[in-house]
Amino acid sequence: MGIPPGCVAGLLVLLSVGQTPPGPKAADVTLRGRVLTLASALQSLGIAAQADPEQATKQVVLLGDDRSLTPLLSDEASRALFLDERLRGGRAEIRGRRFAGVPYLQVTTFQVERDGRLQTPEYYCTVCSITVRAPQTCPCCQGPMELRMRPDRR
Numbered sequence: 001m002g003i004p005p006g007c008v009a010g011l012l013v014l015l016s017v018g019q020t021p022p023g024p025k026a027a028d029v030t031l032r033g034r035v036l037t038l039a040s041a042l043q044s045l046g047i048a049a050q051a052d053p054e055q056a057t058k059q060v061v062l063l064g065d066d067r068s069l070t071p072l073l074s075d076e077a078s079r080a081l082f083l084d085e086r087l088r089g090g091r092a093e094i095r096g097r098r099f100a101g102v103p104y105l106q107v108t109t110f111q112v113e114r115d116g117r118l119q120t121p122e123y124y125c126t127v128c129s130i131t132v133r134a135p136q137t138c139p140c141c142q143g144p145m146e147l148r149m150r151p152d153r154r
């Protein structure tokens with residue numbers, strides 16, 4: 001995949017590593033289940049809570065195979081699950097980090113089931129041949145990007 005000149009500036013991602021005090025211990029976990037909005041997950045569990053839609057339709061959670069509900073922290077890694085409903089509802093596997101006492105899961109990577117197997121979604125610009133992790137206009141040509149499943153590298 002070549003990157004046309006001029007695109008490089010748009011691809012620069014600044015990773016700011018702040019001077020934060022040591023937080024709670026993190027544990028790497030792999031969770032399996034279905035990614036749903038909080039509203040859908042409550043419904044699936046038969047919980048008759050009238051959650052306000054402002055939160056319930058925007059918060060994305062993993063409803064685990066053990067029927068436990070884990071809210072996802074919205075960030076660069078998980079953003080596609082929040083923005084693209086096509087990625088929700090089916091089987092999913094999420095690798096992430098859990099912090100002691102914190103209910104939110106920080107997503108590292110995730111896969112969703114497509115065509116009977118778990119695959120990693122990405123968004124692709126056919127003009128520039130570049131990919132990003134979350135739906136957006138192309139950072140290079142400002143054109144539309146399309147959802148596709150990343151060719152398997154394993």
Ligand SMILES: [Zn+2]
Pocket residue numbers: 125126127128129138139140141142143
């Ligand atoms: Zn483009």
